[in-house]
Amino acid sequence: MKKYIADSAVFIMGNCPIAAAEMVTISWVEDEMRSDEASLRYDIAKAEGLRVEAVEDRFLEVVKDQAGQTRDIEKLSPTDLGILAKALEYKEQFGDDAVLITDDFAVQNIAARLGIIVMPVAQRVISDQIIWQKQCIGCYRHFKDGDDCPICGSPLRKKMKKKVKQKPKTI
Numbered sequence: 001m002k003k004y005i006a007d008s009a010v011f012i013m014g015n016c017p018i019a020a021a022e023m024v025t026i027s028w029v030e031d032e033m034r035s036d037e038a039s040l041r042y043d044i045a046k047a048e049g050l051r052v053e054a055v056e057d058r059f060l061e062v063v064k065d066q067a068g069q070t071r072d073i074e075k076l077s078p079t080d081l082g083i084l085a086k087a088l089e090y091k092e093q094f095g096d097d098a099v100l101i102t103d104d105f106a107v108q109n110i111a112a113r114l115g116i117i118v119m120p121v122a123q124r125v126i127s128d129q130i131i132w133q134k135q136c137i138g139c140y141r142h143f144k145d146g147d148d149c150p151i152c153g154s155p156l157r158k159k160m161k162k163k164v165k166q167k168p169k170t171i
Contacts, residue, residue, distance in 0.1 A: 001097065002022070002097050002098075002099055003022075003024065003090050003093075003094050003097055003098045003099065004018050004022055004023045004024070004099050004101055004119075005023070005024055005025065005083060005086050005087040005090055005098065005099070005100045005101065006018075006023040006024070006025040006029070006045075006050070006083075006101050007025075007029065007080075007083045007100065007101060007102035007103070007104060007107060007121075008029045008032035008033070008038075008079060008083075009101070009102055009103040009104065009121045010023070010025075010045075010101050010121055011029070011033060011038045011039075011041045011042040011045065012032070012033070012034075012035070012038045013103065013121045014037065014038070014041050015121065016101060016121055018101065019048070019049075020044070020045035020046075020048035020049050020050040021048055021049030021050070022049075023045070023050050023051070023101070024050070024051040024052075024053055024086065024090070025050060025051070025052055025053075025083070025086070026052065026053060026054070026055050026079070026082045026083055026086050027052050027054070028055070028078060028079040028082045028083075029042070029052075029079055029083065030042060030052075031079060032077070032079055053086065055082040055085045055086055056085065056089055059085035059086070059088045059089045059092075060081060060082065060085040062085070062088060062114075063081050063084040063085045063088060063110060063114070064081060066110050066113050066114060067081065067084075067110050069113075070109060070110065070113065071133060071134075071144065071145065071158070072106045072109055072110055074145070074158070075106040075158075076106050076107065076110070080104060080106065080107050083100070083102070083107065084100070084107060084110050084111060084114070084116070087100040087111065087114075087116045088114055088116065091114070091115065091116050091117075096117055098116065098117065099117045099118070099119050100116050100117065100118050100119070101118075101119045101120075101121060102118060102119075102120070102121070103120050103121045133158075133159055134146060134156035134157065134158060134159070135156065135157055135159040136149035136151065136152060136154050136155075136156055137154050137155055137156070137157055138152045138153070138154030139151055139152045139154065142159075143156060
C-alpha cells in the first residue's frame with residue numbers, strides 16, 4: 001500500500017486525487033498556507049485523517065547535505081527540507097511505496113537525488129536533475145555560494161552548472 005507524503009502544494013492547489021487519510025505531512029506545512037482556501041483545505045484534510053508528524057533530525061541532515069551538493073539549499077525553505085526528510089524517512093521504511101506529492105522543482109531535484117518517488121499536483125515533473133553554481137555578473141567567475149563576488153564585488157547570480165539525465169521516479 002502506497003504511503004503519500006504531502007507537500008504544501010497539495011493544500012494550496014487543492015486538486016490532489018489522494019484521500020487525506022492516506023497522506024502524512026509535517027507541521028511546518030501549515031506555515032505555508034497563505035490563503036484562506038489553502039488553510040481550509042489543510043484543516044479539512046486533518047479532520048479527514050491527514051497525519052501530521054515530526055521531522056527526524058537524522059533525515060533532515062541527509063537532505064541538507066544533498067541540497068548543499070546541488071546548491072538547492074539556498075532555494076529550499078525549512079518546510080521543503082522537512083518534507084524531503086519525512087519522504088526520505090518513509091522511503092527507508094517502505095521503499096518504493098513512499099511517494100512525495102509536490103510541484104516544487106527544487107524539492108523534486110533533491111527527491112531525484114535521494115531516489116524518492118514523486119507525484120505532481122498541478123505542475124509537470126522535472127526532466128533532469130540540476131546542479132547549480134553562482135556566477136559573477138561582472139567578471140563571470142564561478143563560485144559555490146555567496147551573494148557578492150570576492151574578486152570584483154559584483155553580485156552573484158544562480159546559474160546551472162550541469163544537468164544530470166535522471167529525472168525523479170514518478171507514479
